[in-house]
Amino acid sequence: MPAIRNQIKELRALREMTQQELADRVGVTRQTVIAMEQDKYSPSLETAFKVAIVLGVPIEQCFQYAPRGKR
Amino acid sequence: MATGLSYREKSLYASLAAELIVYGPYFFLHRENSLNKVVGMIVGIIVLQVILQSVIAAVTRNRVTDERDRQIELRGYRAGYLMITSLMVIGLGLLWFHATAGNLHLDSRMVGLHFLSVFFGMLVIADITKTAAQIVSYRRGL
Numbered sequence: 001m002p003a004i005r006n007q008i009k010e011l012r013a014l015r016e017m018t019q020q021e022l023a024d025r026v027g028v029t030r031q032t033v034i035a036m037e038q039d040k041y042s043p044s045l046e047t048a049f050k051v052a053i054v055l056g057v058p059i060e061q062c063f064q065y066a067p068r069g070k071r
Numbered sequence: 072m073a074t075g076l077s078y079r080e081k082s083l084y085a086s087l088a089a090e091l092i093v094y095g096p097y098f099f100l101h102r103e104n105s106l107n108k109v110v111g112m113i114v115g116i117i118v119l120q121v122i123l124q125s126v127i128a129a130v131t132r133n134r135v136t137d138e139r140d141r142q143i144e145l146r147g148y149r150a151g152y153l154m155i156t157s158l159m160v161i162g163l164g165l166l167w168f169h170a171t172a173g174n175l176h177l178d179s180r181m182v183g184l185h186f187l188s189v190f191f192g193m194l195v196i197a198d199i200t201k202t203a204a205q206i207v208s209y210r211r212g213l
Contacts, residue, residue, distance in 0.1 A: 027135075027137065028135075028137040028138070028139070029077045029078075029133070029135050029136070029137050029139070029140070030077075030133075031075070031076075031077040031080070031139075031209075032137050032138075032139045035139065035212055035213075038212070039212075040211070040212025040213070041139055041212055041213050042213070043138070043139075044138050047137075047138060
């Protein structure tokens with residue numbers, strides 16, 4: 001499990017955006033969006049910034065660092 | 072084609088299927104080695120891969136790959152590399168053991184083909200390991 005948590009699913013739902021729409025705008029596959037939402041993949045810094053920009057929030061509102069054992 | 076699998080995943084499943092279809096019978100059913108079988112296997116895997124990959128490319132609209140695909144690809148290559156180096160060490164160790172024990176008859180006419188088959192087998196196992204590691208990474212996450 002990656003040490004980076006995210007609120008992509010909740011923020012995307014608030015904006016009524018589909019996984020495919022987010023994927024297209026960020027430039028990744030829908031499967032990568034799914035993996036990020038399920039905490040199975042920590043994106044690169046560049047992709048994390050793109051996700052935050054597309055969702056219209058500061059990056060720290062979208063992604064949080066959660067060291068293992070401190071959740 | 073609306074499935075939960077990305078283009079890369081479909082491609083990997085097709086590769087694994089092709090490898091098992093072609094290499095499986097060769098290594099488990101054929102006892103005798105021959106150059107024709109090795110050449111036939113190489114031609115067979117190339118033809119089958121071209122057909123399967125063409126079909127997948129034709130039926131998949133979104134063929135985008137991204138950073139996660141590249142990371143998983145690297146993980147697969149690492150697993151394949153570890154497998155082939157392990158097999159080489161084991162293979163050379165066995166060769167040394169049999170040579171010192173006097174069980175190795177290098178004057179045999181078939182020894183060249185036998186070595187070709189063994190080393191080709193190592194490559195095949197490493198390739199299957201690479202593909203399987205990539206599929207597992209897609210399913211379990213990085």
